[in-house]
Each structure stands twice: as structure tokens, then as C-alpha cells.
Amino acid sequence: MSESHHHRTVIGLMSGSSAKGVDAALITTDGEDFVDFHGGLRFPYEDELRGRIQEASQHNIRLDDLLFLEREITLHHAQAVDVLKQQMGPIAESASLIGFHGHTLRHLPSDGVTMQVGNPWLLAEKTGLQVVSDFRRRDMARGGRGAPLASFFHQALFREKDFPVAVLNLGGIANLTWLGADGSIVAADTGPGCGLLDEWAQEMAGLHHDVDGQLARQGTVHQALVDEFLASPYFQRPLPKSAARFEFDHIDVSGLSVEDGAATLCAVTVGGIETAIHSMPGPLGILWVTGGGAHHPVIMKRLRERFPMVRTIDQRNLSPMTLEAECFAWLAVRSLRNLPLTIPETTGCSQPTTGGFVTP
Template sequence: MMQPLRVIGLMSGTSLDGVDAAVIETCGERIAWHGPSLSLPYDPALRARARALLDRAATIASDNPEVRAIEQALTARHVEAVQALRVQVEAPIDLIGFHGQTIFHAPQQGRTWQIGDAARLSRETGLAVVHDFRSRDVSLGGEGAPLAPWYHAALLQGRPGPVAVLNIGGVANVTMIGADGTIVACDTGPGNALLDDWALRHTGVPYDRDGALAAAGQVHTGIVERLLADPFFAQAPPKSLDRQSFAHALAAVDGLSAQDGAATLAALSVEAVRRTVLPEAPREWYVCGGGRHNPTLMAGLRAALNAAVAPVEMLGWDGDALEAECFGFLAVRSLRGLPLSAPGITGAPDHETGGRLTCAGIASPGWLTRVLSTPYAGVPA
């Protein structure tokens, strides 16, 4: 087993609230140490610009000046996150795992688009950067998402299944570890994205604080059922979504009160999880992502799922740092040539690696020889 690397993982999710950064030590198969973490929010102006970009990303050119300007502003915030976190760690950092910001995801069109200047991040931090985690999987016919199941499975080693980890970000996704250890994963449907947009429109706050708006409303079940008639929800894993895939749901609730609209959108997210087609019924569900902070969503999940539902903190995990830690973990997997693609996770036809490495900020990356001197000799069961 190779010596673990000390990695900073970076994640900017589809909720567009800011950059999460976390340090872990890992060999890409197990985690030796969880270090400090932090979150740096985006200022409201940058968040608004990035959010507006999502509505145009399907048709906008990659060299569009506004895309480039937002990319540089986002990258600058990532640099700040790395530098702020480094001062909390005594030993040197070996590597950065940089997810970037997804602005468009359409694997059925062979496209997934994450913006972020990895070369600039490497130059300004002096560290090697692994990035572009999703595009190779999509080119192989996979969904390019979700990728977090590799990390969830590593953290859950030794815990008997069937058990599920549900990440409620802008889009929600689930990892299920079966009784035999098989990993199955997919996006379940909208997570926080629709509720965030609705809350911003009606309250000026870009999320439903404490789930209060949804808790005060009535669910319009007819609207929920019409939205759930979309073929996506009956489709078995693997499958994935763009943040804007169900943007039309906002129009569906447009005539409702602020409270009823929020309650209906929250119910949509919960019911989409309940209807997700899994090969086994999980006995336990552990929830991460911003959605676990929403009591209305959590209460809805407990009522809908015939199983125990708890935040991932019950496992001793840091639910706010989890996705950032994940991309540190995946960065080391990428360096070692370990799989990021798998039939049951992303739908790619085989176990294949992914990600790209830039050493733009390193004059002599001798550590890379050490990392790559331990070849990978097999695929997971």
C-alpha cells in the first residue's frame, strides 16, 4: 500500500453558495486522516452572475467573455480557500482535487461542463491539481455522475448493507451499498435547487431557512404527481440530471402562495427519493449536503422511507466537508489510475479512470514518480 497523500479537495456545488475545502490523507482506497475544512461563500453579485449563466449554458459558447469572467472569479475564490486552509495544516500539501463549477450537464448529448482554471489554481498555489473528473466517463457513454459513491463506499467499509447515503445538494443523489457490498448510485431528482430559487424569489434569502417556508405551507399533491410522471423518475440507476432539468417545476407552482409552493417543491424532492428504483431497500439512510439542515425535508424523508433516516454526523462524518473531501480522494484515485467509472455507479461500460493532472505551478514534481510507482492491480468487486 502506498503512503497516503495529503490532499485539499475543493467543491463548488449546484447550490452556488460558495467553495467548500477540506484536507484528507488518502491512498485513494482508504482514508488515513481527516483534516480541517472551511467554506468560503460567494458574494451575492457573483452568485447571481453564476446562477444566470446556468440558464444560458446549454447554448452559450465556451469562449464567451462572461463565461471566462465568471470562471476567473470563481477560480480566485478557490485560490483563497486553498491558501486559507493551508495555514491550518502543519505539514505540506501534496495535491489539490478541483471539481470546478458545473454549469451544464447533459450526458445524453455527450456533454458535461465544469468551469474553473486549473492551471491558474496550480500556479497561484504552487501545487499539482487534478481536475476535469467527469468528461472521460461521459465520453465512454457514462453519466459522469454521481462520483461521490467511491468515497461513500470507502467510508462505509465494514458497515453491513443495505445502507444508503443521500446527498441533497442542488440535485440529490444516492449511494446504496448492498448486502453483498455492490455499489449502486444515481441522481434521484431535484434537491435544494428549486426550493432555493423559489425562496430567493419570495423572501430574498437564497434558501428556505430552517425549512420554515415549506413547513408553513400545504403540499399540492396533484402538482407533485404531474411532475413525477416524467420518465426520469421511473428509470432505474444509473442516471443523472442537470440542475436545470426540472426548472419547469417552478412554473408548475407559480400560482401558489410562497408557503404552498415551497411545501410542494420540498415534497417533490422527498417523493423523488422514495420512488428511486434500487435493487434493495436500504435499512438505513444517512443524509449529507445542505438538505440535511432543512427540518422539513428531513421530516419528509423520515415519513416517506421505511427505514432509519439520520444526518451523516451520526456516523462521525462532517456533512459540510464531505463533498470536498470526496474530490481530494478522487484526485488520488485519478493519479493512481484507479476507477472513477463503473457500470453500477456512472453507467460506463467498464471500470475506467478519469480526471486530468496539471502541474503548471510546479517546477519539478518528483513526488509524482513515487505516487505512480504503485500500480493498480485490479478492480473492485
């Protein structure tokens, strides 16, 4: 590897909307096309902390409770860095920078507000590393929707010269990056990913999520409900677009059996993705899938029925579980180099915008 002065070894940290834990990953990158992946892990939240994070995501809690929660979330991230260093050894010790997303408690793009909790000063103090955080608010100050942020990273990793490809991240909410062979880029949250399905599995079956698709596999899709959900305004909106955290709460399958509800929610997820792909500029070459949903057999089967070339990113030796954390490591280096994190085509911001806030 050429030792360019732009190459940095960086730790990326992400706490996804499902609040399962902190994903920590290590890469060496120049914040452009050079990315060397070293691996990563998930450091789970204890049930008590996870419950408090979910409570704060769904309800208005007391301000002092919020501050204590932010402190605990930050300390948990600092522990995740320690565990990563123990597992990775010398290469992790050489890291000088952290990309710190924090945990999103509110994201209301239509109102121009978002809130990621996490204290970068405390993290910097506990780890001894420089921290880049607060990746969304500058974009939103310039009229952007603050999401999705992974589009440029997807372009660095997946662009093909001969045909358009798309990268689908199946997290709590599903987002899609369309990459034209000419370098063009379009991004959108397509609708629910696995968030509603996870909540359904927790409430109805006491499962953390629909493990191995055991619920959805036995259920029947209620197509009339799916059509009704997909007729709601969000799915008709033009791209680029980003969803609020509770944009899809009207999707209610509570009248169905546990299995039918799970199957129907899978169909809604895939229907939203299909709607977005059909509004893209042309036919698709490969649909690369990442995120937790890449492991859900029913969602993947339905995607494969609709799109000829569905592949999971592990076929590129990438990890669906750590790609988002790796993205924030990459964005941290871009921030330091003053390169744009977002452009009008990805978030709707008024001009190409760099982002993160840097602790010295």
C-alpha cells in the same frame, strides 16, 4: 498512522450548483479505504460574482465573459486554499495535491456533454500545488453520464457487512448511492434536492434558502401537483441515471402561496428519493443523509416518516457541508494511482474508468 507511500494529504475543492461559495476540505488518504479527515470550510462568493455564475448557468453568455468568469472563479478557489491553510496550519502546509472540481455550468448527459469551469494551470501556479481536475469527461467519452462521482467514496466510508445502506446527498439535485452488503453498488440522481426550493425562497421571500424550513413548515402540500411532477419521464427511467442541470424546470409551483410552494417542493424531493429507493435491489438498513438539505427540518421529517433508519452523517463524525469537497480530494489520489473513479453500475460507462486530468 502507517506512512504508506500511497498516503497523500490533499485539499479538495468543490463549487456546488447553488453557487454559494467554494467548499474546501483537507484529508489524508490512499484513495482507497484509508481516509483521515482534518476539517474544512466554505469560502463564500460575493453577491456580484455569484450573480454572474448563476447567469452563466442559466443563459448563453458571451465567450469572453465566460473566460473572465472562469479566471475569477479560479482565483476565488486559490484564495479558499489560502484561507484553509491559515485555519488549519501545519497539516495543511503538508498538502501536495488539490482535487479541483470547478463549477458546473452545463451538464447534459444525454448529449454526452458537460462543462466545469476552472483553470487548473492557474490554480497550480497560484498555490504551488499539483492539481487534478476534469473528473467527468473521460467517463462521458466512454458512454457514461459523468455523474454521480461520489459512489465509490460513499462505499469507502459507509459500507456495512450485514445489510444494505444508502447514502443520500441533498445538494441542488439529490443523488443516492445504494451499497449492498455484498459490495454491489447502484447510483442515481433521484430528482431535485434543494435547488428548486432555494430558487423559490430567493424569488418569493428574498431568502438565500428556506432557512430552518420556516416557509415549508407553514405550508400545505398540494399532493395532486406532486403526483403530476413525479409522473414525468425522468422519475420512471431505470438506474443508474444522472440529471441535466435543468431537468426539473417543469416542476412549477408558481400558482401556490410562498409557504405551500415550499412545502410542495419538499414533497417532490422526498417523492423522488422514495421512488429511487423502491427500485433498489432490496430493503434498506440505514439511510445516511449529507449535503445542505440534511439541515432542512421538513425534508428530514418527511424522510423519517418514510424510512425507519434515517441518520445524518454527522452521527459518524462527518460533515455534511464538506463531504463533497472531501470526495474530490479522495478522487484526486485515485486518479494519480490510476484507480477507477466510475464503473458501469454508477454512471453507465462502458468499462471501469479512471478520470482526472493532472497538471505536473
